Amino acid sequence: MRIAVTGASGRVGGRVVELLAAGREHEVVPLTRPTTDYADPVSLRMALTGVDTLVFVSSDGHAATVMLHHANVVRAAAEAEVAHVVALSGLDIDVDSPFCYAVTNGHTEDLLRASGCGYSLARASVYTEFFASLVRGALRPGAGGDEVRLPAGDARVSLVARADVARSLAALALLPPSNTHHDLTGPAAPTVAEIVAAVEPGARYVDVSPAEYLTALLDGGETSWWAHAYATMLESIHLGRWATVSGDVAALTSRLPRRSTVAQQVLTQ
Template identity: 40%
Template sequence: MILVTGASGYVGGAVLRRLSQGGHAVSAMVRNLGRAAEVEDAGAPIRIANYDEPASLERAFLGVDRLVFVASDGHARAVMRHHANVIDAAATAGVGHVIFMSIIDIEASSGFYFTPVYRDAERRLLASGMKWTILRCGLYADLILSHWIRPALASGEMALPVGDARVAPIARDDVAEAMAAVAAEGRDGTIHELTGSIACSFEEIAAAAARVFGRPIRYTASLPADYLAWAWGEMSDPWPHAFSSLCKSIEEGRYARVCGDVERLLGRPATRFEDFLMRTRPAT
């Protein structure tokens, strides 16, 4: 049996639906009954467990052959603790194979806020004795849209401290489809890198958004201090530091790499960024 954590979230929910529709024996893990209502349409059994309650995790993981582990989000210390609790509970419960969603920005030299969190989780997983598969995700196209393009549709300017860096955006739907494919196949001991098939400059990203949404948008390379000051005025902790350090990683070229693993897993290229934007455009 396959268990999907984070099933009430976007990626976890999409993985759950794909596996359920494919006829696989799959269950959903959510934090509480309120969240359970959000995944009932997938038609899969539901298990309740909390990342901060190891005993509940151990109960939820009993009888699980493959665990699709979509991590939580929030403060780095809490996420690191959640990772450790899930991996320890899975090993205790006898889970056979953990499929873990990590990040491509994993090098020790990175200053990204979440890099130490995911490095620690990967280390724990490899030392756990369980079979494992790791999917390292690039920069979400959905993040670029929601946090940088949509505000720019009103202002006309996308100001970021990333210089002339390039990124290879990956749609969350492609990530979910790849995770479902790995979970269905069950092959272990592999690290996949999930990126878009084209590395785009931010000038190209702004131009694509302008074409799709029919509004003028320009990219401006801002100063890191100016972006951080703006972020502190718009976001709650820890997100100003998280986004500022993400921009630094982007500027250092850590998200520019293009990998063909999505095509190898899905039999098709990753969704082009402009095609992704077209899907999000309101119907006219």
Template identity: 40%
Template sequence: MTPTIAVTGSTGAVGGAVAALLADSGTPLRLLVRDVGRAPTIPNSDVAQCSYGDPDASTEALRGVDVLFMVSGAESATRLDEHRTFVDAAAAAGVRHVVYTSFFGAAPDATFTLARDHFHTEQHIAASGVDHTFLRDNFYADVMEHFAGEDGVIRGPAGDGRVSLVARADVARVAAVVLTDPASHAGRSYDLTGPEALSVAEVAAAIAEVRGRAVTFHDETLDEAYASRATWNAPDWQNDAWVSTYTAIASGELSRVGDDVERVTGRRAMTLREVLNRA
């Protein structure tokens, strides 16, 4: 009997790509969305409404689901609590296996502040008693060009640190493989990276080359980084997350290049230039 697979985040880039890949293989799906009106049209699927912070709706939406693809929730001060609520709902509904999009180097003392939330979410999933697989994605190659301001400058205290950016399409390919054969990946954590580690200056140069416009990197001090973001009037946790995106790169914590994408899917991960050209 084919297991019932539920996919969260199908209105987003990663979840949407995973749903499309599974649909192409003929796998029956349940799409879990906050807004039913925004759910994509996916063959051989049904749609259920819930949000991570609503335990009753989540438990009901997850009934009959064997395998759950859980995309990490939107960044917020309450995200970890919402993750825990949703995981508890999955366990209560009888979900057998959770595949969770975590973060590369997730740890309680990670430099990137949001990686700490991912670590604690992993711990909660493991403690729930369900089988699990963690996809520890590095920063997404697809979004790096959006880090540049209107003047074409990427600003942050990254120094000469390097980061092994991963394509969202590669994360989706790994997820689709795991979801269709979860037992083979139970208890595993995969570090999902691209095939190269680039400095932010090199990232800027690649974007400039492919896009044919001026893009450069300015290495801010910590004080400059917080000052340049003060105009957005964001809460402290958000400013810390934005700044630690760069300090995590500077620390070297995000520089390791792994081969888990290729080992799981049989195809190597894309480079930044390939991602940019594909877009």
């Protein structure tokens, strides 16, 4: 097969390329900017001509821009008659969700279903490494010691390592289209307090309002868009939208995720 991978210079896309190229059984085509531009339908269509399978690692940036980019990719895949699109999505695809990217994920999935291409939807949970960075960024000194102040309540979240997501995407690329979704999660869904204890031992988790968290991000120099994205994701976590635990990673890769506990995951990044 000829397999193309978008976002091939990123941590997930780059690892997918390495995994697929290791077997040397298929032609792997890394797609990176500026040669292949999400905003340029012509370059996308040219890049996908002759491709059998596309591993579509999602774009980033403002939600409206991401939605446009994804529409361009799906249209180009359909016009190039790509037989199978493996698309990285998220657990939260509900248009009523507070999370700013939930609507882009849901819209992209709808476009793929209507595209005429075979597809496999990889709905990943929150990356372990990313959430650990949010915890560390929310660490503040308090009257009784260090505190991690996040607006997530007592919610649970099934963190998944980026490496396991990449392995699952590579596995899906080598299979026929499933024409359904696969939930890529960790083996458990600990509470936010348990995750905080693993990332910052000795720090106390404090649930705060979204407004307080957003203000702290902006005061710390975060851009308005990313502050909004982080705050809405945590609000979505608070609502329990990222607590799903699935065995799909193990089923796709024929072995359990590499790290069995949250502490092992976050402390070895």
